[in-house]
Amino acid sequence: MFILEKPYVSVLLKKTLTEMNAIVLDNEVARSAMKGSSLKLYSDQNFIKAYNENPAQPVYSNSENAIDWIDNNLSSAGLPGKIRLFKDKAAFRNLVKDIYPDFFYRTVKFDELDKVDPQQTSIPCVIKPCVGFFSLGVHMIESVDGWHKAVTAIKGEVEHIKTMYPAKVLELDNFIIEQCIEGEEFAIDAYYDNSGNPVILNILGHLFASSDDVGDRCYITSPEIIKKHHDNFIGLLKEIGKRADLNNFPIHIEIRADEQGNLGVIEVNPMRFAGWCVTDLAYHAYEINPYKYYMKGLIPDWEAIFESRKDKVYAMVIGDIDSSVDCKKIVSIDYEAFKMNFSNPLELRKINYKEYPVFAFMFAEVDKDNMQELTKMLYYDFSRYLKLE
Known part of the structure; x- marks a missing residue:
């Protein structure tokens, strides 16, 4: 269904x-x-x-x-x-509280953000809507001064964000403050089968431009990433599924993993895989149709997949539009020039930039030794592709 x-x-x-x-x-x-x-x-x-x-x-x-x-x-x-x-980040933190007994988090009403004493929080930390999406309203805070700047920025963002998504997707009355989770960040598309067993359909590494970057510009997947993390992530998914009594249930979960294999859950998004249908990267990379696999209860044959895709990396790059740009003033996008950044583009999706602060999603394949093609995208000024009135 x-x-x-x-x-x-x-x-x-x-x-x-x-x-x-x-x-x-x-x-x-x-x-x-x-x-x-x-x-x-x-x-x-x-x-x-x-x-x-x-x-x-x-x-x-x-x-x-x-x-x-x-x-x-x-x-x-x-x-x-x-x-x-899962949508309510505070409720989820309560669900897994005993797994992470020393993890600091607290909730605060939007109207009371000014009253929070940053000295009473665990800086560095992250502040975000309790119910949120697409890194909207999310701020990384590394100092007391950074806290005050973030609160000011959030107040300016809230009214604009409300115009883009329904209230059930983004509830901006309550925010959660969480300590930073260390390690590399990953996003996992998975589902729980009829018996409650988790099945991973893709693991995406989240690339960042800097330590305070919270954007979603680039995600990558590769046989190397899946080999390294699959079994460890499955163990965590089993524990979450047991606590929440899940079966026939799709999720998109964001995790940080350190070099010792310790896992910290950032959030779990229910009823879907990666948003904006970018879960389709699994199809481009591994010929895994995530919708069909979930509906039919199929399990990827990872060993066969690894053998056929050695030394390849698959990426999803978001052609985002800086918040300083008035999207209504964009006349056109030079999509061909944007596409030229990629040696092996797999699919270019043109997005309605009048409605959302994104002009494109690009799926691409690169050789493992050519990662600079992707990492340079983290710093790239995409405004060069915008023609304004």
Whole structure:
């Protein structure tokens, strides 16, 4: 069962839905995305009926914009409660509190950010909305002065952020302050099968430009990354799934791992894999269709995959637009020039930059010894590709 919502429905997802003759909720986004397809969409009533007849069946949404509809219509098997457990970062911290007994975190209302004494927090730290998405409203803080600058910045960002995503995706009344988690950052697309066993479909390394960078500009995956971290990450996923009683449930989880193998969970995003359908990187890299694997309970044959893709790295690069740019004043984008940055581009997705502060997603392949092609993107000024009025 699928619920399609903004901000993006990929070609791979649309093709998969048609091939599987999937149960897809009839809404404005689905009608637009599946226009010209032979797929029959399900009305609210028929979709709810199909779910209630078998609430254990897999449900997937490409976007957390669907959470509000799920809250109001698919409550018979406790699905909204499980979603909320992960969407609310404070609730999730409470779930795993005894796994990380020394981890500092606290919640604070937006209106009371000015009253927080930064000396009473664990600096360096991160402050972010308790319910958030896409690094919006997230700030890394490395000093007392940095705390005050972050609070000022958040106040300026909140009203703008509210115009981009529904309230269920971003709830800006409450923020969480957390100590920094050490180690390399990874994002994992995984699902829990019918028996509650976790299955990893991809592991993405998150590249940063600096220690205080919280952006999402570049993620990479490779056989080397999966070999090194798969088994350790599976152990953590089993513990989370047991505590939350998960089965037939997709997640996108962000983790930091240090050289000793210690794992710290940043957050868990429920009901989906990597947002904006960038989970499709697994298809480009490993021929793993994440939607089909989840729905059919398939498990990747990693050993065969490793053998066929030695010394390759696969990347997703976001063509983001600096917050100083008024997107409404953009006349055009030089996509061909942007594409020229990549020696082996796999897919260029053009994004509606009038609606979102992003003009493109690029999937690319590079040789392992050519990582500079990707790391230079972390510092690149993409405004050179924008033509303003």
